[in-house]
Amino acid sequence: MKIQGFYLLPHPPIIIPEVGTGEERKIKNTGNAFREIAKEVQQKAPHTIILITPHGTMFNDAINLVYEDTLRGSLKQFGVPNVKMEVKINKSLTNKIFEIAREENIPAVMSTKEFLKDYNISLSLDHGAMVPLYFINQYYTDYTLVHITYSPLSVVELYQFGMEIKRAVEESNEKTIIIASGDLSHRLKDEGPYDYSPFGEKFDNEFLHHLQEGDVMNVFKMDKKTVQNAGECGRRSVLIMLGALDRSAFKGHLLSYEKTFGVGYGIMRFEITGDEDSRLETIKNLSYEKKQNQKDPYVKLARDSLTSYLETGKFLDKIPSYVTSEMRNTKRGVFVSLKKDGELRGCIGTIFPATSSIAHEIIRNAVEAGIHDPRFYPVEAHELLDIDFSVDVLTEPEKADKSTLDPKEYGVIVRSKGRTGLLLPDLEGIDTIEKQIDIALKKAGIQPSEQYDIERFRVIRHREE
Structure with a gap:
């Protein structure tokens, strides 16, 4: 059975009357749209809600699926411990999604209370799930849950994971809907939770426009600087949901968008309008071409060096033909820095040259930054498409x-x-x-x-x- 509904929903705790104590009326359009979606879910009567959240237990290297009989949570951290809920987990579908992801080499883990003890983490229902479910529960409660916390994997892996969700649902014949839980930019006003940035409004406008148009490729082509400076938490949830919409043409219907508190709250339902070819290979090629078609030989060499090392376990033994004579014949100290989603992922360098040339210095320090920076766990090959390289020659x-x-x-x-x-x-x-x-x-x-x-x-x- 195909997935019956696709939704983008925010998760502002202040929309809950017990939390907002009147402030929720300042975003009444969001509340009204929540209730409209909840009524629609009641009409669809899904057996299972698949919900993707940014605020569950997140691992850097694997998507997390909850694998317990039930999951409990409350809004205690927002001052209202009496707002609580318990949902039943669909362990069968959760396991099927996990097994298919593992077959396709997409990093995923199934979390239990016992498993998370090793990380000193308790398992609970997070507000990224609770806020959407709070409204749904007012109209419909006869569902089980697949609870997924995304991971900062590559955009290709997130999209492909969504494809495997779709496959698992169709093979299990489950009647399901999928919710991408996520707020948009948190940087829309000076009085918001983050510092104001003009990139916040730019991100929200472009992101929502592309989704309304069903323009998946332009979602993936969005300017990296805009994405990195938006301060959002919903994009990855949506990328997974878009994977579940692979081979489908669709339109997004924006029910509401408000930014009263400096955070973008968008509610959108997605309507499938036809069939399309899979977008996966195009997305892979887009991501690959962006990284490989670098004109600057310094950063190209840094990327090639770490890529080769991760593939072979050895340093590059031959200087590529694109390397300039200055890089071959000049000695300088070099720092190689790696950033992922705007955050430092590794940085190693030499004040004075330790090798025979800038080229060799880059080859050496790119691997050191990726593998041996003691502040970070070693870079893995699947991360390379999401990592930006920079080279500083001293x-x-x-x-x-x-x-x-x-x-x-x-x-x-x-x-x-x-x-x-x-x-x-x-x-x-x-x-x-x-x-x-x-x-x-x-x-x-x-x-x-x-x-x-x-x-x-x-x-x-x-x-x-």
């Missing part, structure tokens, strides 16, 4: 004092009794000399009261487009 350090520093233009090195701390220039949030020096001293384990030498350097920064 100029020769020169002696300096505080009066000649500029954290935007110069990086800084501090030294004392064999201890060395380095900080690259133009880092987000580091806009004063004092802050730059303080962080460098802490990295070196040098007390501010000690005597220390200062050097400065510039970097030539290469980023993936």
Whole structure:
């Protein structure tokens, strides 16, 4: 049996009257749309609701499916412990989705109370699930739940996981609906939960427009800077749901969108309008081409180095033909940084060259950043499509004092009794000399009261487009 309904629903606790205590009236369109969807769910009478949330127990390397008989939760953290619910888990369908995902090599895990004890985590129903279910429960309660918490896997894997949900439902003949739980940008107003960003409104407008048009490819083509600066939590839920809509043409019907509290709350139902070919290969090619067609040889070499190492377990033994003569013949210190969804995923570098050329320095440090940065677990091959590489080539350090520093233009090195701390220039949030020096001293384990030498350097920064 095919999935009977597809919905994007937000999860603002303030929409619950017991939490909002009147404030919920400021987003009454959202409340009305919730109730409209709840009535529709009542009419469809699904046996199972498949709900994808950002706020359950999240693993960095695997999608999490709850595998218990029941799941309980309350809104205690929002001051109303009396708002609580218990739902029955559809273990059969959960297991089928997990088994199919495993067949297709999509990282997934089934969580039980016993399993999560090893992580000192208790299993409970999160507000990303509770808020949508609160409204549904007012009209319909005769359902079981498949509870899924997404993971920051590649966009291709998330989409493919949605495809496997669809396959599991069709093979099990379950009458289901699927809910992508997620808020849009949290950066729409200065008084919102995050700092205001113009990218917030841009993200919400484009994302909702593409969904209304059923334009899956443009969802995947959205500008990375816009996505990274939106401060949203619903995109990955939707990417999984779009996978469950693979081979279907559809339109999105926006029932409401409000941003009263600085967060975008969008409610949308999706109507299948016809059949289409699978979009999976096109999405794979789009993601692959973006990363492989880099014109900058510095970041291209960094990516190729780590990719080759993850595939073969060995460093590149031959310098690729696209590497320039300067990279082959010049020695410099090099830092390679990896970012995933705008967050640091690894960074290793050398102040002074440790190899025979910039090219060899990049090859070495790309692998070090991906595999041996002690702050992070090693990068896995499936992450590469979602990782951005940057390469900083350092100029020769020169002696300096505080009066000649500029954290935007110069990086800084501090030294004392064999201890060395380095900080690259133009880092987000580091806009004063004092802050730059303080962080460098802490990295070196040098007390501010000690005597220390200062050097400065510039970097030539290469980023993936």
